[in-house]
Amino acid sequence: MSLPDRTRPAGLRSPLHAVGHVVLVVLGWAGFVWLWSLVLVRPWDSADLRALIVGTLVVAPTLTVAWIVHNIGIYRRRGPRRSVPAVTWRYERDYNGREIVADFVALRDARAVVIDVDGGRKRFRSVAEPAGREREVAHG
Structure with a gap:
């Protein structure tokens, strides 16, 4: 296609x-x-x-x-549209109001991401996968 x-x-x-x-x-x-x-x-x-x-x-x-x-x-x-409007992407709080703590640039290439919730914070961090483990892909 x-x-x-x-x-x-x-x-x-x-x-x-x-x-x-x-x-x-x-x-x-x-x-x-x-x-x-x-x-x-x-x-x-x-x-x-x-x-x-x-x-x-x-x-x-x-x-x-x-x-x-x-x-x-x-x-x-x-006039005609020439591009998509520029949007600043600021993900500072989730829908429950918790502060987001993450380095999304570093997480972009991570094979696995763990999300920890600690009271009023949601922390995203990269972890190394155990050797030999197949990569899982989430569909949603």
């Missing part, structure tokens, strides 16, 4: 690809309208149902267009 080409901007690859998207969207909306028309011809009182259908036909596209306009506005103000 190959990874996607990150040098090319995301988008449609050809005019035929764009036409395929338009056909799928049109078929989806046609199916939506056809199925709701089947519901509307039912013999029960459907005044509330008609209001729901009209509401979804107006509200959903309006919200979608508003979201698109909002994102276009962000794009025009900030």
Whole structure:
């Protein structure tokens, strides 16, 4: 399996690809309208149902267009994304409020890490594995 080409901007690859998207969207909306028309011809009182259908036909596209306009506005103000925002990674306390004591740079290459909890502290430390022991990989 190959990874996607990150040098090319995301988008449609050809005019035929764009036409395929338009056909799928049109078929989806046609199916939506056809199925709701089947519901509307039912013999029960459907005044509330008609209001729901009209509401979804107006509200959903309006919200979608508003979201698109909002994102276009962000794009025009900030320009295209060129990278992931830089984030400072500070892991000073765990979710229970305990202080974290660790040298994560040194632990990156450790074969085994022991985590000791001592009152209000959580200490991460590297230990040497006994000879001949297979490396265990945790999946989670």
